Structures are given as C-alpha cells and as structure tokens.
Amino acid sequence: LRQQGLNEIANSDDLKNVNDIRVKLLGKKGPITNVLRGMRDLSAEERPKVGKFANEVRDELQQALEDKKSSLEQALMNAKLQSESIDVTLPGTPVAQGQPHVIQQIIDQLVDLFIGMGYEVAVGDEVEQEEYNFEKLNLPKDHPARDMQDTFYITPSVLMRTQTSPMQARMMETHDFSKGPLKMISPGKVYRRDTDDATHSHQFHQVEGLVVGEHVTMADLKGTLEVVAQNLFGDQLKVRLRPSYFPFTEPSVEADVTCFNCLGKGCAICKGNGWIEVLGAGMVHPNVLKMSGVDPDVYGGFAFGLGPDRFAMIKYGVEDIRDFYQNDMRFLTQFDQKG
Numbered sequence: 001l002r003q004q005g006l007n008e009i010a011n012s013d014d015l016k017n018v019n020d021i022r023v024k025l026l027g028k029k030g031p032i033t034n035v036l037r038g039m040r041d042l043s044a045e046e047r048p049k050v051g052k053f054a055n056e057v058r059d060e061l062q063q064a065l066e067d068k069k070s071s072l073e074q075a076l077m078n079a080k081l082q083s084e085s086i087d088v089t090l091p092g093t094p095v096a097q098g099q100p101h102v103i104q105q106i107i108d109q110l111v112d113l114f115i116g117m118g119y120e121v122a123v124g125d126e127v128e129q130e131e132y133n134f135e136k137l138n139l140p141k142d143h144p145a146r147d148m149q150d151t152f153y154i155t156p157s158v159l160m161r162t163q164t165s166p167m168q169a170r171m172m173e174t175h176d177f178s179k180g181p182l183k184m185i186s187p188g189k190v191y192r193r194d195t196d197d198a199t200h201s202h203q204f205h206q207v208e209g210l211v212v213g214e215h216v217t218m219a220d221l222k223g224t225l226e227v228v229a230q231n232l233f234g235d236q237l238k239v240r241l242r243p244s245y246f247p248f249t250e251p252s253v254e255a256d257v258t259c260f261n262c263l264g265k266g267c268a269i270c271k272g273n274g275w276i277e278v279l280g281a282g283m284v285h286p287n288v289l290k291m292s293g294v295d296p297d298v299y300g301g302f303a304f305g306l307g308p309d310r311f312a313m314i315k316y317g318v319e320d321i322r323d324f325y326q327n328d329m330r331f332l333t334q335f336d337q338k339g
C-alpha cells in the first residue's frame, strides 16, 4: 500500500489529482483509517506494532502529498509569472489627452499678451442685469441702438449678456483711481438672437478691454490694437480702422482684418467686401464715465470688444463659425497645441 501510494503521488501532475489521492488514501474510508479502526480486534501484543507501522505509513504518505502539492503550486506560479512578464522595452500605449478648445487657445494667447502689458483680468457673469448690459452703457430703454444686439431675456430686467461691455461699468465702479489707471480685459461668452450663418453665431465669445486714466488718447487705442493684430496674425494681414457708432464710445471705430480666404478680393465668406470685422472700439463716452462715478473732466479712456471666434477663423482659415460649436473631434484635434 505504501509503495503504491507513493507511486501514485509521484505520477500525479495536477493539484486536483493530488487531492483525490489524499482522500482515497488518508480519508475516513481509506485503507489506513480502516487498519487503525480494526486495531481493537487485535491482540494486546500486535496492537502497538501495527499501530506504529500504520502511523508511519500515514505520516510518510502525508509528507509526500504535501511535497507534491507545494512543488505543483510552485510550478504553477512560475508558469504564471512567465506568461505575465512585462517587456519594458516595448513602446507604451499612448494616453488620450485633452486640450483647450481652439477659441480658448486664442483667448489664452490674448490674456497672456495683456497680462504682459499690465492689464488685470476680470471675468463677469453670463447672466447679467439689463442695467449693466444696457443702461449704464448709455443705452436707455427704447434706444434704437438696442436693436443692434437682439437679446435673450430671462426676466424683463435680467438677460443673457449680449456683450462683455457690462464689465466696463462694474470695474469702473469699484476701481480706486487714486491708486493709478484702470487697465483690464474681460474674456467670456455672450449671446444674441442672431441668425446663425458662416460668420455669425447666437453664442460667441468676446474679449473686452478697458483703459481709464489721465491723458489716455485715441493713439493709445490704435497702438494697442496694432499690438494685438501683430501678435495674433503676424504682419501678413492688413488691419483697417473704420468710423462706426456705439452708444458707449465717442468717437467709435470698427477694425477689420483682410479676409483670409480671398486676401481682399471679395468672396462668399467676407460677403464680397474683402474684409472681416473683428472688433468694435472707441473712446469711453463721458456719460458712461459719469454713470460709473468717474469724473470725465479728469479721466478719460478707451475701450474695445473683440471677437475671438472671428480671430480663430482668420488665423486658421476656418470658413464657417458653426464648426467651432459642433464638437466634432476630427475638426477640433486639428488645433492640437502639442502638434
């Protein structure tokens, strides 16, 4: 029995088989247990001899089973380690990484530029009081110029801001002019009931700029806008200032950049005129200064509101503003800053 058991153990090659052998040889119904159970029928002389021998056989088989079990477990572990080993020299799987939206990239570039020129950045709320969006900007109720910015109203006195200009009034009200001039930009989203087309979206972005202090002139405005244009477009594209009208600036101008598509010849994108309008600007109207508690006899300033969506179109030759808002990854990943 002993030799047979040892042979079986030696020949078994998996853990389940080893367990079966253990049950068969050493279990309650196994031959060793039988022998031990039959001891009471033996004579007092035989009992210790048989008992001793049976115990020896049992211990020996038990040891052989243990040894076999641990050697099989070890082999299993080795095989597993072998199959799961990692080749650290293989190239890794690239991790998908997000990036700022192309319009945000333009805004970030502008913010960097203006911070470098000593401006502070003030972010306002997209839901604004009518008073700040219109009244404090010299646009009383029933003023015809309100039609220039068709508005989404939330209540009769609360609206989705149509421009970032309300931040002009808010910043002038709180600025301490005894400490120096106010120089700020305010980037953000604005909303208008415009009909969407290639160059208009009902939701778009603006970056407002405002400088108020002593001796601020129109030449400062022009110089600042030239720095912006050169920073974003280089000097290949031309910029022109055109007289315009805004209720909150006097005089007012609009700036156009050469159409990127036809380079001034006239095409469908620029509606035939060769230029794309990118910003409105002017010298802050004395009424606006007064309404925000600033003395127009002492202080003056310039303001501008530019459209980063249009800037992005011109910079990258995007023919339809609506492409920016459709979240098509094939379109958006073209502007990956990591290249």
Ligand code: FA5
Pocket: 162, 163, 164, 165, 192, 194, 199, 200, 201, 202, 203, 204, 205, 206, 246, 249, 252, 277, 278, 279, 280, 281, 282, 303, 304, 305, 306, 307, 308, 309, 310, 321
């Ligand atoms: C304004 O909103 C004025 N608040 C700008 C301003 C600020 C003037 C400070 C004077 C002083 P306007 O409506 O022209 O002006 O818009 C400014 C810029 O926003 C435009 O030049 C254009 O680049 C962009 N813009 C206007 N409407 C849209 C639209 N529907 N879709 C995309 N961009 C637009």
